[in-house]
Structure formats: C-alpha cells, structure tokens
Amino acid sequence: MIQSVVQLRGIxxxxxxxxxxxxxxxxxxxxxxxxGEFVAIMGPSGSGKSTLMNIxxxxxxxxxxxxxxxxxxxxxxxxxxxAAIRNQHIGFVFQTFNLLPRLNAIENVELPLIYGGDRHDRxxxxxxxxxxxxxxxxxxxxxxxLSGGQQQRVAIARALLNDPSMILADEPTGNLDSRSSAEIxxxxxxxxxxxxxxxxxxxxxxxxxxxxRIVRMRDGVVARDELVSQPRRAxxxxxxxxxxAE
Amino acid sequence: xxxxxxxxxxxxxLVVNKLRSALTMLGVIIGVAAVIAMVSVGxxxxxxxxxxxxxxxxxxxxxxxxxxxxxxxxxxxAQAQNLTLDDMRSIQDQLGTSIVAIEAEQQxxxxxxxxxxxxWNTQVTGVTExxxxxxxxxxxxxxxxxxxxxxxxxxxxxxxxxxATSLFGDGDAVGQTIQLRQAFGGGKDQxxxxxxxxxxxxxxxxxxxxxxxxxxxxxxxxxxxxHVLTGQLNRVQQIxxxxxxxxxxxxxTSDVNNILLQRHKISDPANADFAVTxxxxxxxxxxxxxxxxxxxxxxxxxxxxxxxxxxxxxxxxVSVNERTREIGIRKAVGARRGDILTQxxxxxxxxxxxxxxxxxxxxxxxxxxxxxxxxxxxxxxVITTGTVIIAVSVSVGIGVIFGIYPxxxxxxxxxxxxxxxx
Numbered sequence: 252m253i254q255s256v257v258q259l260r261g262i263x264x265x266x267x268x269x270x271x272x273x274x275x276x277x278x279x280x281x282x283x284x285x286x287g288e289f290v291a292i293m294g295p296s297g298s299g300k301s302t303l304m305n306i307x308x309x310x311x312x313x314x315x316x317x318x319x320x321x322x323x324x325x326x327x328x329x330x331x332x333x334a335a336i337r338n339q340h341i342g343f344v345f346q347t348f349n350l351l352p353r354l355n356a357i358e359n360v361e362l363p364l365i366y367g368g369d370r371h372d373r374x375x376x377x378x379x380x381x382x383x384x385x386x387x388x389x390x391x392x393x394x395x396x397l398s399g400g401q402q403q404r405v406a407i408a409r410a411l412l413n414d415p416s417m418i419l420a421d422e423p424t425g426n427l428d429s430r431s432s433a434e435i436x437x438x439x440x441x442x443x444x445x446x447x448x449x450x451x452x453x454x455x456x457x458x459x460x461x462x463x464r465i466v467r468m469r470d471g472v473v474a475r476d477e478l479v480s481q482p483r484r485a486x487x488x489x490x491x492x493x494x495x496a497e
Numbered sequence: 498x499x500x501x502x503x504x505x506x507x508x509x510x511l512v513v514n515k516l517r518s519a520l521t522m523l524g525v526i527i528g529v530a531a532v533i534a535m536v537s538v539g540x541x542x543x544x545x546x547x548x549x550x551x552x553x554x555x556x557x558x559x560x561x562x563x564x565x566x567x568x569x570x571x572x573x574x575a576q577a578q579n580l581t582l583d584d585m586r587s588i589q590d591q592l593g594t595s596i597v598a599i600e601a602e603q604q605x606x607x608x609x610x611x612x613x614x615x616x617w618n619t620q621v622t623g624v625t626e627x628x629x630x631x632x633x634x635x636x637x638x639x640x641x642x643x644x645x646x647x648x649x650x651x652x653x654x655x656x657x658x659x660x661a662t663s664l665f666g667d668g669d670a671v672g673q674t675i676q677l678r679q680a681f682g683g684g685k686d687q688x689x690x691x692x693x694x695x696x697x698x699x700x701x702x703x704x705x706x707x708x709x710x711x712x713x714x715x716x717x718x719x720x721x722x723x724h725v726l727t728g729q730l731n732r733v734q735q736i737x738x739x740x741x742x743x744x745x746x747x748x749x750t751s752d753v754n755n756i757l758l759q760r761h762k763i764s765d766p767a768n769a770d771f772a773v774t775x776x777x778x779x780x781x782x783x784x785x786x787x788x789x790x791x792x793x794x795x796x797x798x799x800x801x802x803x804x805x806x807x808x809x810x811x812x813x814x815v816s817v818n819e820r821t822r823e824i825g826i827r828k829a830v831g832a833r834r835g836d837i838l839t840q841x842x843x844x845x846x847x848x849x850x851x852x853x854x855x856x857x858x859x860x861x862x863x864x865x866x867x868x869x870x871x872x873x874x875x876x877x878x879v880i881t882t883g884t885v886i887i888a889v890s891v892s893v894g895i896g897v898i899f900g901i902y903p904x905x906x907x908x909x910x911x912x913x914x915x916x917x918x919x
Contacts (some may be wrong), residue, residue, distance in 0.1 A: 310829065310912045331833040338831020349826045349916065353513055365502045366831040409830065 254322060256416050256448050257284035257307060262316035263471075264302050276302040277313070278471035284417070284450060289443040289482075291459035292452045294468030301421075303468065304452045308341055308419045309333045321416040338367040342410025346422035348402040350394040350409075356381060357390045360408045368413060380408040384438055400431030407438055411447075418442065420451040424458055430489075436461045437485035461485055503836070507843040510816075521812045522852035524805025525895065529856025529888045532798030534863040537880045539791030541864075546783055550776070552703060552711075554632040556597070556743055557776040558750050560584075560736040560757065563769060580771055581731045582719065585625065588736065588756050596740055596749055598630035601733040603719050605726040610715065612664045612675040612696075619660055621677065621715045623722025631739045639671035639698030642718050650721045654694040658702045659712040670696050675715075677726070692725055743777065750775045799891075805852070806895035813845050813903035824907050825915025838908040845900025846893055853892030857885055 259282040266274045276299045284290055294300040305311040306318065309325055312333070318326045321340050328336065342363075343349075350359045360377040364370075381387055384404040394402050403423060410418050420439070424432035439449050440461060451462060459465050460483050467475040511518045562579040585601040592599070603623040610617045626644050629635065642653050654675060661670040677692045694717060703711045723730050740749040754766065754773050763769055817824070824837055861880055 305913055308829075310916075331835070334828060334831050334833045337829060343829050345916070349822070349829070351823055351826060353509060362827070363830040366827070366833070366836055413831075 254286075255283045255319070256286050256288075256321055257282065257450070258317075258319040259283075259306075260317045262303075262306060262313045262318060264299075264306065264311070264313050266302075275471050277306070279316070280471070280473055282466065282473060282476075284448060286448055287443070287446050289439070289449045289461075289463045290451070291462040291465045292450065292468060293454060293456070293459050293465055294474075295454070298468040299471040300452050300468045304419065304421055307417075307450060308343060309336050335367065338363055339413055340416040342407075342413070342415040342418045344403065344406050344410050344418065344420040344423045346425040348394070348399070348406050348426075350402055350405055352394050355391045355393050356386060356397070356405045356408075359394070359405055360412060362409060363413045376412060377408070380411045381405070383411065384408045398431070399427050400434055403427060403431070403435050404438065407435070407442075411442070417448045417450055420449065422453055423451060424453070424455070432458070433485045433489050437489060440482075440485055500839075503839045503843050504847075506840055507847050510820075510844060511847060514816075517812060518848060521808055522848055522855070524808040525802065525849050525852030525892050526805075526856040526859060528798060528802030528805040529853050529892050530798075530860035530863060531801050532795055532888050532891075533857055533860025533880065533884060534867070535794035535798045536791055536884050537860070537864045538867060539787065539794045540881065540884075543784060543787030543791060546787055547780060550780055550783065554634075554737070554739060555776070556740040556746055557631070558738040558740055558746060558753060559774045559776070560738070560753060561772050561774070562734070563772045580733050580736055582625075582723075582733055583731070584757060584760060585733065585736045587760055588738065588753055591756055592738075592749070592752060595745070595752075596738050598627040599736065599738045600625045600627045600631045601719055601736045602628075603722050603727065603729070603733050605717075605722050606679075608715075608726075609678040610660070610664065610675050611678065612673055613668070615664045615666075617660060617663045619657075619713050619715055621717060621722070621726065623719035623726070624716045625719050628716060631737050634703065635701045637699045637701045638669075639696070641698050647718045647720045650724050651718055652692065652694045652721055652725065653697045654715050654717045655698040655700060656696055656716075657700050657710075657712040657714045659710055660715060661696075661699045663713070670699050672696065677715075746775050746777050802891065802895060806849070806899040809845055809848055809896065810899035810903060812848075813841065813900055814906070816844070817841065817903045817907040820907075821910060821915050821918040824910050825912050825918065828910070828912040829916060834908040837910075838904045841904035841907050842897065842900050845904065846896035849892045849896030849900075850889070853889045856892065857888055860888075 259280050262277055262280040262282075263275070264277040266276055268274060278299075280299075280303060282303075292300050292303060302311070306313050309320070309328075310333075312328070313326060316326070317324060320336065323336070325333065325336055337343075351362070354362075357374070357377050360380055361373050364373045364376065378387070378390065381390060384407050386401060386404050386408065389397060389401060389405075392401075394405070397405065407418075407423075418439070423439075424435055427435060436458065439451070443449050443463075449462075451458075453459050460479065462479060463482055464476070464478050466473055560580060580601075582601055585599060589599045601624070605621045605623060607618055608621045610619055626642060626647060629641050636655070637658060639655070641655055642651065645651075646653055656664075656670060656675075664670065664675065665673060673696045675694050675696060677694060678689050680687055680689045694715075700712070700716075717726070719733065723732070738749060738753060740746045750773050754769075757771055757773075758764075758766060758769060761770060824832075827837065864880060
C-alpha cells in the first residue's frame with residue numbers, strides 16, 4: 252500500500268466566539284490523500300472546510316485527533332516546527348493571491364527559499380518555477396503590474412518552489428474570470444499529471460469537476476467522498492473557447 | 498533566514514516609505530546631534546578650564562599658612578610660626594632633586610608705578626629665584642634675578658608684558674628704572690614712599706586666568722619685598738613646589754607635610770599651621786564641576802534621544818499593523834517567529850543606526866559652527882571617539898529597546914488571523 256501524503260484520524264476543532272458561543276467546526280474528520288491525487292474539498296459555508304484547510308496547511312492545530320503529513324505526525328508541533336513543515340511540505344495558493352506587493356514576481360517566488368533551503372541556486376529555481384507556469388517573461392513585474400490570473404500563476408510558482416508534498420489551494424479561482432480560472436485549473440491539472448498532489452477547497456461544482464475526487468463536508472464531518480469518473484480537462488475547454496466555470 | 502536577506506528586506510521597506518523613514522529618523526538625528534554638540538561643548542569648556550589651571554604651572558604643590566586650630570584662636574603655647582623663607586630653603590634642601598623646582602612668594606599689594614613719565618597701578622609680588630622654573634614662564638627679554646640679588650636685597654624688578662607696554666610703550670624696558678610709590682599717613686600728614694627699582698627682565702605673555710591678566714604684574718626678589726616694601730621680615734605667603742611628575746605629586750605632598758610638621762614641631766597633623774594643596778586635587782574638583790556640567794548637557798540631549806526612540810516605537814507599531822498581511826504570508830511560506838522578529842528589529846536598528854550616523858555629522862557641524870563664534874573660539878573642539886561610539890551605540894540600543902516590542906508583536910501574530918487581516 253502506498254503511504255498517504257495526508258492521513259487525518261478523528262480530527263476535531265472547537266472555536267469559542269465571544270465568551271460563550273462555542274462552534275464545533277470539525278467533529279471527527281477521517282481523510283486520506285494519496286500521492287498524485289487531485290482532491291476538491293467542497294461544502295457550504297459553516298461546514299468546516301476552511302478549518303480543515305487551515306489544519307491541513309499546518310496553519311492551525313486540531314484539538315484532538317492525529318494528523319500525519321508525509322509520514323510525520325504534525326498534530327502537536329510548536330509554532331516554529333509548524334513553520335518549517337509549511338516551508339518544506341506545503342505550497343499554498345490563496346483566493347486573494349497573497350503576494351507581497353513591494354516585491355517583483357521572482358522575489359515573491361523566492362520567498363519560501365529565504366526561509367529554508369540553499370541560497371546559491373535560489374534565482375535559478377525561482378526562474379524555472381515561473382517558466383513552468385508560463386510567466387518567464389514577467390519576472391521583474393510587480394503584482395500590481397500583473398493581471399489576476401498572472402498573479403495567481405506567480406503564487407503557484409511560489410507554491411512549487413520547495414517541491415512540496417502537497418499543493419493546498421484555497422478557492423484559487425474565486426477572484427478570477429472564467430478564462431483565467433480555466434488557465435489556472437489547466438496548470439493544476441498539468442502539475443497533477445506530473446505527479447503533484449493537489450488539494451483544493453472550492454464551493455463551485457464546475458471547478459470541482461476538474462478534479463479526480465470530491466470530498467463533501469457537512470456540519471464538521473465528511474459527508475460524501477467520491478471519485479470523479481470523467482474529470483473535465485481545462486486545456487480542452489480553453490482550446491474550445493469556453494471558460495471552465497461556465 | 499540569512500541575515501543578509503533580513504537586511505535586504507528591512508532596507509527595502511525603509512526605502513519604500515522614504516518620507517516616513519526620514520521623519521522617524523529625524524528624532525534620532527536631532528537627539529544624537531544634540532548629545533554630540535552639547536557634550537563636545539561641555540568637554541571643550543572643561544578642557545579650557547583645565548588649560549587655564551595648568552597655565553599657572555603644572556604639577557604644583559602649594560603650601561599656604563594656616564592658623565593653628567588646636568585651641569580655637571591661636572592660643573598660648575602654640576609656636577605661632579607661619580611660613581618662612583627658611584621653611585622653603587629647608588624643603589629645597591631635603592627634597593633636593595626629587596622635585597623640579599621650588600619658590601616662595603610674598604604679596605606686597607598694589608603700587609603706583611611711574612617710569613618715563615607714564616603712570617600705572619599694578620600688583621607687586623616678591624618671589625624667589627626659581628619662580629620661572631616653577632611657573633613654566635620664560636622671559637621675553639633680559640634676565641631673571643638670582644640668589645645673589647636675593648642675598649643683597651637688590652632693588653631689581655622683572656615686569657609682565659602688559660606692564661612693560663603700559664609703561665614704556667614699544668620702547669625697551671630692560672635697563673630702565675621704575676618708581677614704586679605708596680601713600681601712607683592721612684589728611685595733611687599724608688606722605689608717599691618712593692622706591693626705585695631697575696627693570697632687568699620682561700616676562701613672556703601668558704594671557705588671562707579666570708578673567709585676570711597675568712601679564713600685568715611686577716615681581717621683585719622676595720627679600721627686597723620683605724625688607725623694603727612690606728617690612729614683614731622672613732614671612733612668606735605661599736611656597737610653591739613643582740613636582741617631578743603628576744604621579745609623584747602625592748608623594749611630594751606628604752614629604753612637604755612631614756618636613757614642615759617637624760620644623761614647626763607639631764605632632765598632630767590636624768593642628769598644622771599650614772595647608773598643603775595639590776594641584777591634582779584642584780583639577781579634580783574642577784573636573785567634577787565641569788563633568789557635572791557636561792553630564793547635564795548630555796542629559797538634555799539624551800531626552801531628545803529618548804523622544805526620538807519613542808517615535809521609532811510608534812512608527813514601528815504602525816508599520817507592523819499595516820503589514821499584518823505580509824507577516825501572515827511570510828509565516829505561511831515558512832517564516833519562523835525569529836525570522837519576523839529579526840526583520841522588524843533590523844528595520845528599527847537600521848533607522849536608528851542611520852539616524853545616529855547622520856546625527857554625528859550634524860552634531861559635529863554644530864560644534865564647528867559654535868567654534869566660529871568669536872566668544873567661543875577659545876573653547877577647544879573636543880569630539881572624542883568615546884562620544885561618537887557612545888552616541889552610535891546608544892542610538893542602536895534605542896533601536897533595539899524601542900523596536901523589540903513592535904517586532905515581538907509582529908512575531909507573535911497568528912498566521913491565520915494575519916492572512917485574513919484586511
């Protein structure tokens with residue numbers, strides 16, 4: 252049996268809002284993600300998918316349950332250890348791109364290597380990551396000089412840089428038009444074809460239809476977990492001139 | 498994270514907010530400039546006071562008469578012996594070559610002096626032959642009087658340069674005769690004593706000490722002063738000894754004390770009828786005063802530095818708040834607390850360090866400018882490396898002290914909250 256990239260067992264997380272209201276965001280989530288999978292996590296707001304995303308991304312720790320990421324139990328690590336795990340194992344892609352506005356494209360892409368990894372080939376690796384997402388000619392542009400789709404591609408290049416165990420995308424197409432969305436999904440599919448594990452949170456069924464597996468959350472638990480029999484190919488849709496989310 | 502990267506990103510963010518960085522730095526610049534300028538003016542003033550003291554001669558140990566305090570007023574049984582010329586000769590014999598020179602002085606008061614039809618009023622002092630050696634005071638022309646002049650109570654005089662100019666103008670003073678006059682008696686019985694002296698030398702110009710010209714005076718052999726001018730035979734007002742070096746001054750002081758105690762037959766030093774003062778003590782006392790003065794000036798500068806530091810903290814807090822999202826992003830891609838802390842701390846230190854350097858330059862310019870004012874020109878320019886090192890390290894220290902709190906706030910931010918911050 253192939254070792255899972257992600258193995259969640261009985262993950263629970265409770266938030267306290269104000270003084271008295273407690274929210275059971277997650278109530279015992281079991282989930283396995285195997286290498287090379289392309290998973291969409293769906294669910295209505297309040298279903299716990301954002302909390303699950305934060306825990307998967309090691310931005311937050313569960314109250315109970317175990318989380319094994321790439322063979323390492325990360326459930327109870329310190330802040331600094333979690334930072335190192337994020338740096339080595341997770342590539343984030345956010346809805347709002349989250350690029351540093353003062354840095355140009357290549358400097359943004361380099362960022363993970365500043366906090367871990369070698370210095371000497373930093374530029375070269377950042378450049379090749381940018382070329383991989385088709386932005387080899389926009390290296391010195393600032394985020395404000397790039398379109399939304401281009402900014403998201405810079406973010407993907409940044410996520411790729413440390414060769415992470417998993418790319419974690421949080422509504423990556425939420426702020427994009429349908430054409431750009433299709434391009435971004437095409438990049439994810441291409442990366443997945445190359446063997447990258449991608450986990451994507453989305454609430455759009457059309458976007459989720461491009462993945463290989465859909466996990467539906469409801470009330471803090473996994474409600475349905477199903478494989479997509481025939482994932483839509485974003486590249487074909489671009490070629491046919493239609494947006495992915497149409 | 499490498500320190501180089503921290504530096505780069507810190508400088509980047511300072512350059513992006515140029516105006517804000519400059520204004521923030523201004524507080525530190527003004528503070529450091531104030532400290533540098535004030536302390537160097539203070540040091541300069543203290544140097545100038547010290548120079549004045551040393552212009553009276555260096556390494557001096559001075560003996561002055563003192564009333565015996567054994568029984569309040571000088572009582573029966575006390576030797577009632579003041580300082581004498583013999584005391585001086587005795588010290589001279591006993592200390593020999595362990596001291597540079599020794600002299601005794603007797604003030605005779607102010608006299609009316611006439612020569613070549615000119616009239617002048619000045620101080621006349623009786624001194625011994627080694628006066629010049631003790632006071633480090635060369636002659637402009639002529640000779641100083643010798644022991645043989647003292648032995649015969651010769652009526653010869655050496656005059657100060659101002660006195661010479663006043664009496665003889667540009668003419669030659671050496672070889673001229675001056676008349677000292679002093680009125681005595683009163684009413685219609687008033688008479689004047691007139692005593693002739695021959696000028697044998699003119700002292701080199703020395704300048705003023707505490708506002709008094711030291712070049713307007715006449716010195717005569719002490720024996721002549723005693724026998725002819727005052728009639729106080731064998732009494733001297735002070736004995737001045739020039740020690741071999743600053744280090745031997747304490748030793749010389751105690752030697753002189755012992756010799757005089759023995760000569761005056763006083764067993765308890767507390768009852769001594771003389772006082773021995775060490776020039777080091779005087780310098781020490783004065784440097785305490787000027788040191789306090791400098792400290793006060795420095796403290797005023799320090800307050801502006803403190804205000805500047807608070808400005809730094811304020812701006813850093815605003816900056817941390819503004820860049821919450823950036824902190825979130827950096828944490829998401831793997832920045833540890835220490836990385837964020839270092840980044841913000843370096844920003845604060847870069848601000849204060851650069852401000853410190855600029856402050857030194859401005860403070861130095863102010864000091865030079867102050868030096869251009871005629872009234873302050875005599876105050877030496879003293880910017881020590883110590884002052885500069887202290888100013889820079891204090892400003893960098895202020896960066897650390899006032900930067901650490903904002904930096905810690907940044908480092909402690911939770912990544913999720915930081916990422917969601919709008």
